[in-house]
Amino acid sequence: MSTISPLASDAASLIFRALLDFRTLWTTHDLVTTAGVPAQTVRRVVNLLEREELVERRAPGVIGVPSWLGLLRRWNEEVRFGRDVRLTYWRTKHGAKPLLERVATTPVRHAVSGACAAQMWAPATPAGPTVIYTPDARAAAMVWELVPARSKSIILAEPSGDVVYTRSRKTDSGLRLAAPAQVLADLLTGAASAGADEPLTHWMLQHELEWRY
Structure with missing residues (x-):
């Protein structure tokens, strides 16, 4: 065993x-x-x-x-994103940007990861699925007006614990981003296509004082 x-x-x-x-x-x-x-x-x-x-x-x-x-x-x-987190797939008729604007204005606990979060620090990060951690995907989907989908354009991830929310960054709009170390770990283990981690890795190596307290 x-x-x-x-x-x-x-x-x-x-x-x-x-x-x-x-x-x-x-x-x-x-x-x-x-x-x-x-x-x-x-x-x-x-x-x-x-x-x-x-x-x-x-x-x-x-x-x-x-x-x-x-x-x-x-x-x-x-610990790997694609293996140790419960993932469900969704779509929205409004697009990714309006979705994130809506997420920022609701009281639902969340932390954005994947390519969307990485682009906040490393704009050269290639586009990928919109990945959002939240404790209850179905409840969040109702508030955010999402519907189930087979495609992986929007991924709601239900973590087993609170580590993914730890030291999240808040944008001016109120959107919560997972911490850079969490985002990079997710990119390396399935939150985006292969190689999507490289711009963020480079940014973190060059700007350590900006993301490590």
């Missing part, structure tokens, strides 16, 4: 995202506070990552991340 990797849990994802989203040195206490997971879980995940040289000791009880991109790719080995 196969066992679930300790790096594939929602708690581990919160730790991954904290390590990715912040450009800082970490103590166990800091990770517990930021990720919101128990100290025992933090120590277990950090120990596993240290063995793989994805985090390194900088001082007694203090760790750092030598390569955020290497860490993100390791996370993608455990």
Whole structure:
């Protein structure tokens, strides 16, 4: 019987995202506070990552991340957009832009990912499906006036936990974008066509101070 990797849990994802989203040195206490997971879980995940040289000791009880991109790719080995999130497909008669304008004005919890979000930081990102995380796809579809479809032009993604909403960015219109690290992870694992991740990866490498706190 196969066992679930300790790096594939929602708690581990919160730790991954904290390590990715912040450009800082970490103590166990800091990770517990930021990720919101128990100290025992933090120590277990950090120990596993240290063995793989994805985090390194900088001082007694203090760790750092030598390569955020290497860490993100390791996370993608455990959690993948096309595999670990419930996806449903929809269409709208109004088009993608009016849909996002409507989403921004409703109280439905959401975080936009995929190509639409990536284009906010990296305009050269090729077009792809409109990907929106939301807790209840059917309820959101009613509010956003969507109807079921076989095509994948609009994808509503129901996550198992809250990590995809963590540290989301709010646009001037009120639209919530998933954090850059989350968007890139999704692009790398099925939220858009192959190669769609390259412009955002380049932007994140060149502008680390703009997306890592």
